[in-house]
């Protein structure tokens with residue numbers, strides 16, 4: 001497994017296993033156990049995924065040392081503000097059954113983000129969280145909020161793949177040494193992308209599948225990637241991307257596929273309110 005150094009000195013495995021939309025009480029436990037067995041050392045969950053307890057159980061029962069597994073969770077919007085966020089960190093720890101989380105993110109950048117961030121900074125100082133970060137910050141939101149933080153985020157987890165390469169955001173984040181974590185790194189299974197002839201030709205050349213070519217491109221671009229699969233062969237294959245290297249011409253071919261648009265626009269009016277209405281993690 002390859003690691004990336006964060007701006008706070010901690011190291012994070014380049015490829016993580018995401019558990020969004022996998023049920024708790026069994027399915028997430030089995031999926032995480034399997035992912036750890038085939039070599040993943042980085043699991044990405046969230047309070048709003050409702051499966052932190054299965055993640056924690058799988059980590060505990062894996063037989064792998066806790067320090068070797070990087071566990072991320074995320075604060076939900078309902079718990080923004082200083083006091084609520086402080087409590088929410090403890091609830092996540094309790095559900096995970098862990099003494100610390102490796103990374104805790106502000107999942108959505110709306111409401112009282114500054115108060116929540118202060119709570120995360122304090123939890124980091126108290127040793128409850130090793131690294132803190134943000135998620136779904138567009139260039140506009142990042143430029144408004146991050147300059148008001150007294151600690152820089154270690155990462156910003158956003159939608160990112162060859163058709164949406166986040167060039168403007170990466171320019172801003174690079175200046176701060178903030179790493180990009182990519183959700184939907186395969187365009188959420190986008191057929192047009194996975195069947196792109198140039199990508200298929202590279203797959204043939206390297207004896208890999210199209211998904212592995214896309215993930216390799218992203219790793220060479222410096223992203224931390226969270227590919228999702230429920231297929232055991234592809235789960236294992238998606239971390240088997242460190243035994244070949246794309247040429248600079250191939251990198252440029254994939255760079256040219258950027259459309260500058262993704263499926264989610266964090267700047268759209270009402271996004272925060274809609275998310276809050278649609279996902280309730282407690283009363």
Ligand code: A2P
Nearest residue numbers: 184185186187188189211227228229230231234
């Ligand atoms: P499956 O679960 O059948 O493997 P994203 O990570 O961008 O959300 O994409 C997830 C989608 O991509 C899922 O539909 C998943 O299907 C598919 N997928 C995952 N890995 C690969 C791969 N290596 N090649 C092609 N499709 C993949």
